[in-house]
Amino acid sequence: MRISKIMKYFSVQVLVFSLLIFSGDIRLNSQSRTSYEGLSRNMEQAIRLYHNGQDNEAMDRFMDIMIKGTPSEKSLANEYISKITLRMNSGVSYPGATQTAPAASPSSSRPNKSNSVKSYSSPSGTSNVPLGMKQIDHYADANSEERRELINKRIESKIAEIRNAVLLRLNKSKAVKLYMEQGVPKALSLNTKYLFSKDTSFKPGVTPILANISGLLFAMGKSHCLILPEGTIEGDAKIVNIRRALALNSYLAERGISSSRMDVNLIGSEINLPSKLRDIKGLVIIFDDDTAFNLEPSSDLKDKGPEISLGIFPTAMATYENEGAIIEFSVLKTPFGSPTWKFQIFQLRDDKSMFLVKEISGHGEQYHQSFWNGKKDFFGEAYAPGQYIFSLRATNAEGKETVMRRLLLLKELPGKKEDVKVKSRNLPSQSAGKAESQKKIRYSSQNTKTRGTSYKSRPKVGSKVAANPVSAIANIQQKETMEKQTEFIGHVSYKIYFKSGSDTITSNSRKKLLQVADTMNYYPMARIELIGYAYSGEPNSEAMAQSRANFVVSQLSGKYGIKKSRIDATTRIVEVPKSIVEIKMLGNN
Structure with missing residues (x-):
């Protein structure tokens, strides 16, 4: 009797185990069949190209999705860009890659904790860095350096x-x-x-x-x-x-x-x-390819500023076709000490004012060639169509200056007229949802391997330069220096990164606080909105968000002398890992 019960028990267990295996096969097969459900056609094609080993074609599609896709698709595209980066640099498949594509979902935007890097130091510098590329110290990304190499290859x-x-x-x-x-x-x-x-x-x-x-x-x-x-x-x-x-x-x-x-x-x-x-x-x-470039001046410069050059090819391009332009500039030696120079990109807006969108400065003789694809941070949103002025200004030790400027046209999408408007200097208050969805202009720097070069992320946003496109360049050339602006017009944001799960700021973001303070000192009437973020899954997330916000406020007010009356600090708890404090430059008080 006891033996019969034991046999019956084992028979039931075997039957249950068989059903589990069978149901598991059904679930896996069903999952395999529906692996592309919920994805756009463009995302499907990009993933198929990736699994077929067509990395360049896949990269183009993922970059397009990074601009036009939904938030979940952008996150998924970013993951595949990292996979392609690693595969192209290592020559092997991405670890753990399978032949099935993950479905687009909010969970796909969460990083894998086992593979994430809590802090990342920016590389010392590379040559020929694209002018639109964000400095890597912003990314808590293990593949950032590989991505830089991939961008250079592209x-x-x-x-x-x-x-x-x-x-x-x-x-x-x-x-x-x-x-x-x-x-x-x-x-x-x-x-x-x-x-x-x-x-x-x-x-x-x-x-x-x-x-x-x-x-x-x-x-x-x-x-x-x-x-x-x-x-x-x-x-x-x-x-x-x-x-x-x-x-x-x-x-x-x-x-x-x-x-x-x-x-x-x-x-x-x-x-x-x-x-x-x-x-x-x-x-x-x-x-x-074997003759060294000669940075000696070709003429007598006793009564002149440094000899410089600035060129762009082509002079018109379409960002919607993934086109770009070669940017070349040089600053030659001077008989009066080491020259200092400043390279700037201005956007000529519809209201006929010019806005600084990029600035690089340094000293010493210099030859530099790079590439600009007309997109924010290289992978980001395309800049508005219209005219862009590229400016190079060099000065010798005696203060004699040379300025050169070139125009580049970003073509407009055929059949689509895009309105480019300057934001009001007195920005209305916004709800949290609108603030999150609002487009932001980010100014950031990149490293270029050159003697004595420094990069500034302190844009003079909203600096009105000329009354019309024709006289814009001429008016700038007549001015030896720009007057200091006391009013801030526009909307710029900075992101201050903290180590995951803590209120300890990263070393690179500590430097960025100095840039924020510099910008606020440059616009003494401007104010900032400061938002401390924390992930809902963090212990004491409310306290952590408040602690991060308080740290930034104390640094700006205590260390850099920014009045607290100019700082509006709030906190926000989000459903994805986010260990940052976002600083938004707003209009004047």
Whole structure:
């Protein structure tokens, strides 16, 4: 009897176990079949491209989702961008990656605690950092450095696309002959009869050819360019040919090609051409990757400011097509000590005022080439269509200054007129929900490997410069210095990061408090709204949010002397991990 009961008990257990396995198979199979449910078509395609190993195509789609997707999709896209980053840098699949896609849900925005990094130090600096890229010290992200490397790779890829497009256009012209080696241009020869009149004047209608020639030089930013007058190689360069070479050199310099990487050989000596180029004829440009750039000035600067250059190619682009522009600038040595310089990007608004959206400053001679895709923080929202003014200002030790400016047009989406309005200087009070959904302009810095360079995140937002687009540049050039603004117009936010689960500020965010104080001192009538955040899952979340907010208030008021009457502090508990204090610069009191 007892044996019979025991056998019956084990039979029941086996049956239950079998049912559990069977139901588990059903659940897993069902989950596999519905893995893409709840996702947009664009997200589905991006995930499929990722699992098929098409990382570049997948990255383009995920970047598009980061701009246009829902909050949950943006979070999911960010996770896949990190996976692609790691895979492209390591050459292996992302750890734990499966062939099924996670469904878009609010929980997907929560980081995996086992893989998260509580604090992250920014790298010492890299060269050719994109001008729209946010400084990495903002991210508590284990893959931030890998992401920076990925962005640099993508920049190289975008510049290669620009170069290939220019080469394709030049190859169709009878005036240009290209000399390639392993897909890279080594030289080009110009048939002067298509470009010049009888003297040194360019023929009407050759501007597109000249623009593409300058575009090729921009896209060959790591190469030195040597211009040889027609007949130089044969030892029979005539005066008119030398003048034409100088005219071409002047045109390229006017487009912004730095004289530090461009020379004209007027003598014809010491030219060592590869065997493949010894039969080259016409007006020649040779690209050389081995010649060092010369940052010595080309003329006497006793009564002038530093010699500088600033160029942009192309001068118009469409962010909705993921286009970008090459930005090149240089500051040459001066006989009066080390030059100081400032690079700025201004947005020309519809009310005909100009707003500073980016600033980089430093000292010492400098050659720099980078890439701007017209998006905030490189992956973020695209800037509004319209005109943008790029400015370079350099000063020598005697105070003599040189200023140069270029215009770049961000094209408008066809059939869509986007209103660009300046925010009121007296911002109305808003509910928490509206404040969360409101678009913010963030100004941040990036590191560039250059001697004595410093970056400022203290934008003079709302600085009115000129009354109309035509006179905007001229009016700035006439002013030696900008008057200090006492009024703040606009809306800027800073994020102060704390270590997860504590009220201990990160070292990089401690530095950012100094930037906030500098901005408030620059606008002594402006006030700030301060919001201390905490995750609802944290112990004593209300007290933690209050403690973080109180710390920032005490630092600004006690250490930096900001009056507490200018600070409105509140707290907010959220359903996702968020260990920050957000500071919003508002209008005047």
